[in-house]
Amino acid sequence: MKDTERDLADCVGAIYQAGAGDGSWLDVGERICRIMDARRALLVLGGPGGPRNLLMPADGSETAYAGYFHARDPYAAKARYDFATARAHHLGNAKLGTELVAENEFLNSEFYYDFARHHERRHVIGGMAGLTEATPILVSRGDDTGAFDETHVRLLKTLMPHVQRAIELRARLGRNDETFALTRAALEALPVGVGVVDAGLKIRFINDLARRYLAGPDAGLFSLRSGPCVGSGVYLAAMSREEASVLRRLVASATSGGTGGAMRVTSRNGAVVGLMVAPAPQGLAADVSGMDGGAAREAFALLILRPLNRKVAPQADMLCEMFGFSRAEAEVAVALTGGASAEEVARRRSVSLMTVRSQIRSILGKSEAENLRDFERTMATLGALVPQLR
Amino acid sequence: MPLLDLRQYIEALRNLGEIQEVAAPVSLDLELGAIIRHCSETGSPAPLFSAFADHPSGFRILGAPAATSARRGLAMVRAATSLELPPTSSGIEIAEAIAASLDLPAINPQIVDSAPCFENISTGDDVDLNRLPVPLLHDGDGGRYLNTFGCIVARTPDGSWTNWSIARIMVVDGKRMTGLVSPQQHIGMVAKAWADMGKPMPFALALGVEPSIPFICAMPLPAKVDESGRLGALMRRPIRTVRCRTVGLEAPASAEILIEGYLHLDEKTKEGPMGEYPGYIPTEPARDGPVYHVSAISHRHDAILPVVAAGEPAEENHTVWGTMISAQILHDLRAAGIPATTAWIPQQSAMHWLVVTLPRDWRRRTGIDAAQALCQRIGEVMFSTKAGVVPKVIVLNDDINPDDLKELVWAFATRCHPLLGHAVFRDEPEDPLVAYLRTNEKTAARTGKVVYNCLPPDEWGEALPVRASFRHGYPAEIVDRVKRRWSEYGFR
Numbered sequence: 051m052k053d054t055e056r057d058l059a060d061c062v063g064a065i066y067q068a069g070a071g072d073g074s075w076l077d078v079g080e081r082i083c084r085i086m087d088a089r090r091a092l093l094v095l096g097g098p099g100g101p102r103n104l105l106m107p108a109d110g111s112e113t114a115y116a117g118y119f120h121a122r123d124p125y126a127a128k129a130r131y132d133f134a135t136a137r138a139h140h141l142g143n144a145k146l147g148t149e150l151v152a153e154n155e156f157l158n159s160e161f162y163y164d165f166a167r168h169h170e171r172r173h174v175i176g177g178m179a180g181l182t183e184a185t186p187i188l189v190s191r192g193d194d195t196g197a198f199d200e201t202h203v204r205l206l207k208t209l210m211p212h213v214q215r216a217i218e219l220r221a222r223l224g225r226n227d228e229t230f231a232l233t234r235a236a237l238e239a240l241p242v243g244v245g246v247v248d249a250g251l252k253i254r255f256i257n258d259l260a261r262r263y264l265a266g267p268d269a270g271l272f273s274l275r276s277g278p279c280v281g282s283g284v285y286l287a288a289m290s291r292e293e294a295s296v297l298r299r300l301v302a303s304a305t306s307g308g309t310g311g312a313m314r315v316t317s318r319n320g321a322v323v324g325l326m327v328a329p330a331p332q333g334l335a336a337d338v339s340g341m342d343g344g345a346a347r348e349a350f351a352l353l354i355l356r357p358l359n360r361k362v363a364p365q366a367d368m369l370c371e372m373f374g375f376s377r378a379e380a381e382v383a384v385a386l387t388g389g390a391s392a393e394e395v396a397r398r399r400s401v402s403l404m405t406v407r408s409q410i411r412s413i414l415g416k417s418e419a420e421n422l423r424d425f426e427r428t429m430a431t432l433g434a435l436v437p438q439l440r
Numbered sequence: 441m442p443l444l445d446l447r448q449y450i451e452a453l454r455n456l457g458e459i460q461e462v463a464a465p466v467s468l469d470l471e472l473g474a475i476i477r478h479c480s481e482t483g484s485p486a487p488l489f490s491a492f493a494d495h496p497s498g499f500r501i502l503g504a505p506a507a508t509s510a511r512r513g514l515a516m517v518r519a520a521t522s523l524e525l526p527p528t529s530s531g532i533e534i535a536e537a538i539a540a541s542l543d544l545p546a547i548n549p550q551i552v553d554s555a556p557c558f559e560n561i562s563t564g565d566d567v568d569l570n571r572l573p574v575p576l577l578h579d580g581d582g583g584r585y586l587n588t589f590g591c592i593v594a595r596t597p598d599g600s601w602t603n604w605s606i607a608r609i610m611v612v613d614g615k616r617m618t619g620l621v622s623p624q625q626h627i628g629m630v631a632k633a634w635a636d637m638g639k640p641m642p643f644a645l646a647l648g649v650e651p652s653i654p655f656i657c658a659m660p661l662p663a664k665v666d667e668s669g670r671l672g673a674l675m676r677r678p679i680r681t682v683r684c685r686t687v688g689l690e691a692p693a694s695a696e697i698l699i700e701g702y703l704h705l706d707e708k709t710k711e712g713p714m715g716e717y718p719g720y721i722p723t724e725p726a727r728d729g730p731v732y733h734v735s736a737i738s739h740r741h742d743a744i745l746p747v748v749a750a751g752e753p754a755e756e757n758h759t760v761w762g763t764m765i766s767a768q769i770l771h772d773l774r775a776a777g778i779p780a781t782t783a784w785i786p787q788q789s790a791m792h793w794l795v796v797t798l799p800r801d802w803r804r805r806t807g808i809d810a811a812q813a814l815c816q817r818i819g820e821v822m823f824s825t826k827a828g829v830v831p832k833v834i835v836l837n838d839d840i841n842p843d844d845l846k847e848l849v850w851a852f853a854t855r856c857h858p859l860l861g862h863a864v865f866r867d868e869p870e871d872p873l874v875a876y877l878r879t880n881e882k883t884a885a886r887t888g889k890v891v892y893n894c895l896p897p898d899e900w901g902e903a904l905p906v907r908a909s910f911r912h913g914y915p916a917e918i919v920d921r922v923k924r925r926w927s928e929y930g931f932r
């Protein structure tokens with residue numbers, strides 16, 4: 051499970067990029083499968099060619115599902131039901147397949163017998179997302195790999211709020227008659243910082259989270275009211291010359307036909323944010339440039355800001371679930387991440403240093419971290435991934 | 441209407457209120473120089489002298505022929521009129537027009553059969569420079585300077601390049617002159633080509649030429665480019681020339697006075713010093729200058745000699761040479777991919793500052809990311825040509841108008857970090873006349889140069905400081921409202 055936290059962070063980034071119209075959902079599907087050790091992932095959304103699974107390339111299995119079996123899929127049916135009856139309760143949640151559909155019911159279904167058992171869909175985890183109708187993420191495996199467990203559920207749960215925001219974003223941006231106000235609302239609602247800048251880094255839009263980040267006294271990025279006249283606009287700038295230069299390079303790429311890229315921005319207090327720069331999707335660009343965007347359409351870059359080492363330690367129970375820590379191990383882990391030394395932890399918990407040392411060995415073993423530093427990094431990233439719901 | 445000679449130019453200036461007839465006899469010995477100096481410093485009309493207390497009549501002198509005017513909005517009216525541009529053109533607009541002409545094909549001169557300067561011709565023993573009204577311009581000058589604004593024609597021995605330039609020339613005696621012939625100037629190069637063959641260089645000195653000619657004579661064009669063809673391109677007509685009588689050259693046909701002869705690079709006499717464009721009268725002794733032997737003097741009836749009293753700004757070194765250097769550098773920077781909004785030598789800097797302004801998006805346009813690298817590049821482009829005589833370059837954003845001294849002083853003072861981002865060039869060729877050079881630097885004609893970075897910190901990117909001025913610091917509605925209600929407030 052060593053690289054999972056990094057993979058998760060990257061996957062969240064990929065999800066927003068896909069939602070914003072850049073990046074690809076197939077990439078998201080691939081990442082989800084890798085993280086969860088799954089074979090297939092499913093997210094059916096409408097598009098130009100009608101509804102289809104965005105997460106997998108079209109193959110025989112997908113064709114069969116889209117052509118017939120989607121209507122027989124008991125998990126999809128259960129999702130529709132849950133969504134219709136108690137959407138608020140289910141949104142963002144993830145569950146093992148066996149909790150969604152009784153095992154024997156599933157094994158006796160036509161869906162299983164004629165389709166799922168031949169197509170790596172023996173074991174399932176379902177995560178709930180949807181706007182006006184249920185569009186769950188279903189992750190599956192064949193029998194050979196064995197059943198999913200709570201660790202996997204936890205992982206999908208981490209991703210689901212981001213998936214939900216991303217499909218909201220996708221829906222907003224995809225509609226041509228969309229008003230700016232609606233796009234704005236969608237971008238404001240994102241749990242990541244989002245900004246749209248022109249090729250000169252003049253800010254055309256910025257959501258509340260990004261605004262708050264930029265206003266932080268230690269932030270590595272800041273916004274700058276520019277002259278020469280009042281009203282000449284507000285620009286995005288970086289505190290460090292080097293980071294400002296990298297940022298300009300990425301924005302130049304994203305606004306001139308390139309793909310942009312990713313960078314890290316370090317705050318004065320050591321906090322690190324991941325900044326992704328991508329070409330702004332057409333719909334978004336049109337929205338922010340307003341009515342006059344007729345003649346020469348200006349290119350914009352979409353910026354997505356995520357804290358990477360927000361100083362929020364993961365909760366102990368989350369660690370128990372993710373790594374199979376004992377309660378005591380999880381508490382030691384949290385204390386260590388808070389900066390305590392082994393000696394301090396022993397004193398605070400009134401146990402011997404020997405005990406703490408053996409707990410640390412176990413923690414490192416279970417989390418597959420090489421050393422405490424490595425483990426701290428893992429924890430930092432996990433902390434950042436706890437969805438920031440307001 | 442084209443201005444084809446000095447007299448047409450004087451009439452045009454007279455109509456614009458820029459000529460002051462001076463009928464009272466003035467002394468060529470300092471008095472005339474002092475009057476011209478005072479006119480240059482106060483922006484008074486150009487004095488047209490017709491009588492001299494210490495010289496016979498028959499000649500006139502036009503002082504401050506292209507100096508600035510004190511009249512509002514008309515500072516560069518003489519330069520603009522000389523180049524047939526609208527009288528209200530600013531220096532920056534004039535430089536822009538000249539820079540643009542550099543990309544036009546040359547229009548070579550047209551040789552005409554006769555010229556008014558041949559109304560009076562003296563050759564051989566009749567030649568006597570002392571018949572001309574030659575002033576002593578500054579107290580401390582080492583001689584009387586005949587040429588301060590005339591066109592020296594020089595042609596390479598193979599005939600492939602004909603150079604027109606201005607360089608000061610003083611009278612030595614009735615038949616000899618001397619002047620500055622610097623090896624880095626084209627006249628020096630051409631003269632050397634003749635000297636290498638063991639021959640003196642034929643020259644023609646055309647004084648009182650049509651008003652556009654001194655401008656091209658002061659332009660730092662590359663070697664082997666004929667000024668006459670460039671001026672044709674700028675004025676969109678061939679410049680008329682006429683064959684000289686005693687040397688194998690053609691000179692501008694519009695000349696009031698035409699002096700012909702041979703420049704002997706190997707023959708030396710005392711030259712200077714002379715009060716010069718940096719604004720000082722040198723205190724060092726005269727240096728060796730080469731000798732111009734005069735073989736013919738021709739002139740119109742009642743010929744007019746233009747005279748520049750060099751010194752503190754603004755005189756023609758600043759308005760003419762400065763504008764032409766600005767134009768050349770503007771062109772060169774743009775050709776090198778630097779999107780200069782303008783390049784301008786503020787006249788008050790006496791040719792020691794050149795301001796380059798840039799749009800906020802210069803990074804995207806140049807591909808250069810750091811302000812220091814940009815300054816380095818600007819210096820490399822500038823200092824590699826003969827336009828690079830200006831030793832200090834100020835790089836600013838183009839919200840600043842370098843022709844507005846108040847704005848420029850404020851911006852240079854407040855935007856220039858004493859330590860960060862400048863490009864320093866430690867050993868570059870330089871005009872020995874630059875004011876502050878040390879003795880060894882004057883001798884070597886080399887010194888240090890600098891490009892001052894006055895751009896915002898690199899991390900700001902394209903953001904600029906917000907100016908707390910009436911014009912910039914308030915929303916347009918408020919500015920309009922205040923202007924509208926100004927008299928309502930009780931102001932007049």
Ligand SMILES: Cc1cc2nc3c(=O)[nH]c(=O)nc-3n(C[C@H](O)[C@H](O)[C@H](O)COP(=O)(O)O)c2cc1C
Pocket residue numbers: 588589603604605606607608620622624625626627657658659660661748756757760761826
């Ligand atoms: C009024 C005035 C006086 C000048 N005096 C001199 C001078 O004495 N010596 C000199 O080398 N350049 C002088 N110059 C500058 C030259 O004309 C200028 O450097 C020009 O580029 C020289 O021509 P060239 O490029 O063909 O060599 C003067 C310019 C003006 C406008």
Ligand SMILES: [Mn+2]
Pocket residue numbers: 603604605626661662663665667
């Ligand atoms: Mn030349």
